[in-house]
Amino acid sequence: MENIAEDIRYLAETLEHRQSATEQEEQAADYVLERLKPYVDDAHKTTFGVVDNFKLVLAAYYGEFIVACVLAFWWPTVAFCYGFVVFLAYVAEFIGYPIFSRLLAYYESFSVVGIKNGDDPNRLLVFTAYLDSNMSPISHASALPVIRYSHRVLMAGMVLALATCLVDSYGVYYGVSNPLAWWIRLGCLFLFSFSAFLMLLAAFGADASQGANHNASGIAALLEIAERINKRRIRKASVLFYFSGGHYANMAGMRTLVREITSLKKETYIINLEGVGAGELCYTESEGMLMRKACSERMVKVAARRAKRYKARSAQVHDFATNAYLPLLRGMNVITLIGLDEYNLPLNYGFDDDTRQGVDPGAVKNAARFAESIGRAIINEQDESEIL
Numbered sequence: 208m209e210n211i212a213e214d215i216r217y218l219a220e221t222l223e224h225r226q227s228a229t230e231q232e233e234q235a236a237d238y239v240l241e242r243l244k245p246y247v248d249d250a251h252k253t254t255f256g257v258v259d260n261f262k263l264v265l266a267a268y269y270g271e272f273i274v275a276c277v278l279a280f281w282w283p284t285v286a287f288c289y290g291f292v293v294f295l296a297y298v299a300e301f302i303g304y305p306i307f308s309r310l311l312a313y314y315e316s317f318s319v320v321g322i323k324n325g326d327d328p329n330r331l332l333v334f335t336a337y338l339d340s341n342m343s344p345i346s347h348a349s350a351l352p353v354i355r356y357s358h359r360v361l362m363a364g365m366v367l368a369l370a371t372c373l374v375d376s377y378g379v380y381y382g383v384s385n386p387l388a389w390w391i392r393l394g395c396l397f398l399f400s401f402s403a404f405l406m407l408l409a410a411f412g413a414d415a416s417q418g419a420n421h422n423a424s425g426i427a428a429l430l431e432i433a434e435r436i437n438k439r440r441i442r443k444a445s446v447l448f449y450f451s452g453g454h455y456a457n458m459a460g461m462r463t464l465v466r467e468i469t470s471l472k473k474e475t476y477i478i479n480l481e482g483v484g485a486g487e488l489c490y491t492e493s494e495g496m497l498m499r500k501a502c503s504e505r506m507v508k509v510a511a512r513r514a515k516r517y518k519a520r521s522a523q524v525h526d527f528a529t530n531a532y533l534p535l536l537r538g539m540n541v542i543t544l545i546g547l548d549e550y551n552l553p554l555n556y557g558f559d560d561d562t563r564q565g566v567d568p569g570a571v572k573n574a575a576r577f578a579e580s581i582g583r584a585i586i587n588e589q590d591e592s593e594i595l
Contacts, residue, residue, distance in 0.1 A: 208568040210434070214242065214427040215484070215571075219419035219563045225340040226415065227453045228257050228314035232339050235426075236317040239338070239450050242430050246437040247321035247448065255463050256313030257456035260342075262410035264308045264457070268297045269403035271307075272365060276396040279372050280389070287372035294365050301497055303462050303533045318460045321448040323436060330444035332582050333477040334432050335464070336425030337454035337530045340418025340561075348548075348556035351526040355496050361402055362497070368395040419563045420546070420555040424484030424571050426450060431575035432582075444474075444586045454530055461533045469537065476506060476585050479531040479543040483574035484566030486546030486554040489522035490514065490581075494532055494543065496525060503540035509584045510542060510577075517577040519544075522551045542581070544574050 218225065218235055225235045236252050244250045258264055275290035296306035318338065371388040433448050451460030468475050490510040493501045507521070514520060524545065531543045548554055555565040 208572055211427045211431060211568040211571050214430060215419055215423045215563055215566050215568070218423035218426060219417045219561075219566075223417070224415040225338060225418055226342060227316045227339040227456045227459070228259060232452055233317050235338055236319050236450070236452065239319045239426060239430070243319060243321045243433055243448060246430075246433040247323045250319070250321040253318045253320055253463070254315050255318070255453065255459060257316040257453040257459040258308050258311050259314050260410050261308070261455065261457050262406050264300065264311065266403045266406035266410065267307065268293065268300070269361070269399045269406065272368065272399045273396060273403065275372075276368055276392050276399065279368065279375070279392050283372040283375035287369055287376055290365070290369050290372065294369065297365070300457065302536050303458060303465070305457065308457065316453040316456065316459060318452045318463065319450040321433065323433075323440070323446040323448075325440075325445040326442045327444055329473050330586065331447060331468070331471070331473045331475045332441065332444045332586055333447045333449060333464075333468070333475060334429050334480070334578060334582065335449040335451060335461070335477060335530060336429045336480045337422050337460065338426065338450045338452045339454050339456075341416050341421065341455045342414070348552040348554070351552060351556070355526050357402075358496060361398070364395045364398045367391060414559070416557075416561045417563070419561050419566045420482050420484045421553065421561055422454075422481045424482060424546075424566050425480040427568075428480045428483050428571050428575040428578065431572060432579050435575070435579055441583060441586055446582075451530060458528070458530065458533050461530055465534050465537055465539070468534075468539070475539060476503070476582070477531065477534055477539060477541040478506075478578050478582055479529060479541065480545070480574060480578055481530055481543065482546045482553045482555075483544060484546065484555075484568075484571050486548055488517060488519040488570065488574055488577065489545055489547045489551070490519055491524050491529070491531070491543040491545065492521050494524045494529055494535055496528055498536070499525060500532075500535040502531075502535065502542045506540055506542040506581065506585060509581050513577065513580050513584070517573055517580070519577055522547055524551060526552060544578055546570065546574075
């Protein structure tokens, strides 16, 4: 476990943070690349563009709806058309299709890729963990359900504002009006103004997290898996190790991976690891904040058969988005291994407690063994003997 402890120490202490599109993220990528090279047939670093601060993108969307609400007082038809386009773009951003964020300045972010070739070129087993750390405005994971419900309220406000515009557009032609429309728009105007203000505060006033459990622990687990598979190969599929950058820039690194895997048209299984250094080890049955998606039924069944051996349990994760959410939305075979508390919330999530001292290297190694066991069983299509 010395390598695990050293990986976490470097990523979470030697580096002050690993925010996307920063020098520290690149240093983390270089470190992971050198650690990974001895265990794979090919390893390299990839680059892609990310928005510097995705919270500013969200603030901009709320600002656009402020404009739509103001327009609605005089030109409801124009406001409906404008607001409907903004609403569709907002939803698209949340499911991994950048729209208005493409108009902002992009900066270079980094991912690390390693491949261990197998005998069957049409099968691919992917182990993934995100590389960057967060600029977190919250000090404890207990705030995550509040954030999820806030997103739902905002989307309901968008739909309600659009509905008043549609009703008034109809009323213009028939000489009728909705007496509540004015008050509804005024309430939505306050809601979006307040939300944009809070998002701007989060963008510029958040504290940098060291990212020990989130997600230096997942990175260390992937390196442990790579070392173990190098000693005992998986021959019936190629194995891809993907350390994705830009996770907190709307999962930009994972978007890149999903595009590449989709183009390959291979039988693919993805095992995502994050926050595995603390809490009770869990495998996800379903994920998603705004839209819930079930994880791969086959992978969940394989994980369930092995859960007792690795002291793991099933969980449904809906208060935050893991790195597996985008491939889930694309219909891929995915499962996440993550450490959670009794409320299915991540541990050491806040900016002030996600330090190396809160990470258990033994828990990281156990998660790596669990992930390896699931991967081998999925590919070999039979129960493996206990992995020591």
